[in-house]
Amino acid sequence: MTFSISARCARTGRFGIAVSSSSPAVAARCAHARAGVGVVATQNITDPTLGPKGLDLMAQGLSADEVMARFKEEAPHFDYRQVVVLDKTGHSAGHSGVKTLGTHTIAHAPDVAAAGNLLSSKAVPQAMVDSFLSMPDADLGDRLVAAMQAAVAAGGEEGPVHSVGLLIVDKVAWPVADLRIDWSEGDVMAEFAALWQLWKPQLEAYVTRALDPSTAPSYGVPGDE
Template sequence: MTFSISARCAATGRFGIAVSSSSPAVAARCAHARAGIGVVSTQNITDPTLGPKGLDLLASGLSPDEVLARFAQEAPFFDYRQVVVLGRQGPAAGHSGAKTLGTHAIAHGRDVAAAGNLLASTDVPAAMVAAFEALPEADLGDRLVAAMQAGVAAGGEAGPVHSAGLLIVDTVAWPVADLRIDWSEGDVMAELAALWALWKPQMDAYVTRALDPTTAPSYGVPGDR
């Protein structure tokens, strides 16, 4: 029902995740990231509590592999979960439980991992990682969107995709990008790419306005002088 890519940007320290699914509002359940700490993707038969728990464990000093080992010991029904954990150092760790649905796979690269279930092909995550790694100098958001588009081109899910999301954290306490297509009958990945293209040039200005409105650019809305 879901495929996703989790990554960090070595140049900026940002973490991000992009995710899509045939079910509604996938990013609300599956995408979790914390500035300076890492990113957790929890999907398949999703347990949303694993996201905050995994980030807390990363913050405590555990490695991604140690986080998954803790989940295997303590998380109920972990055989139903597909999880990727990526922190500040070392490679990502991935888990596909024995009850993961349909064709599923996880692919790893440097600073990145992609995972999916109910896929058209086990090649989908590898195609996503390859697309991400092919743009080493690009903005993290651009790389994540390109990876998702590559996942679709490689076959994507076995069924239609109806929701998608893009979550990026930087140095502030809130996400600098939290973009969602919660339900669409159209080309969801094109809609997500268009939303990112709209948000990207404004993203830094919104951070500046939050931190110090006196130094922010004009708001660019009717009535602003």
């Protein structure tokens, strides 16, 4: 009931993850990223603790493969989990436990990995990776949103998608993008793309407002003269 894409932008050093599901508020449970460290996607029968745990291990210097090995040794009920770990070099490791639901697979390439379960076909994650790789000079957010749209075009999940989220981290301690549609009965992927287009031109201004408000653009709200 979930498909996701985890990625690094080799040009900027940003990391990001986009994830969608038929369940509500998918990004709150499944999307984890840390600036300068990497990405963890934890899905299927989700264990949200694996996100921060994996990021902490990578921050200590472990590679994606080493983190996955630790998970396999230590994480409870790991047969139920589908997990992707992408490290600071852009290398990724993936796991789909024997109890992963429905049609499932993981596709990998340098700087990107896509995973899904309860999919309409095993072609979906590769379509996401192909989309991401086809836009090497584009903004990381644009590439992730396009990959999610490519997943839907390739058949997406067996059931309807109702929630989607995007998490992007850069050089600061907080996410520079943390966008979520926690439930929609409409065209959630179109709503998601529109939300990103609304946020994208404001992203840098919000970082500046946090770091040095005196140099930030005006807020553009009533009463801000």
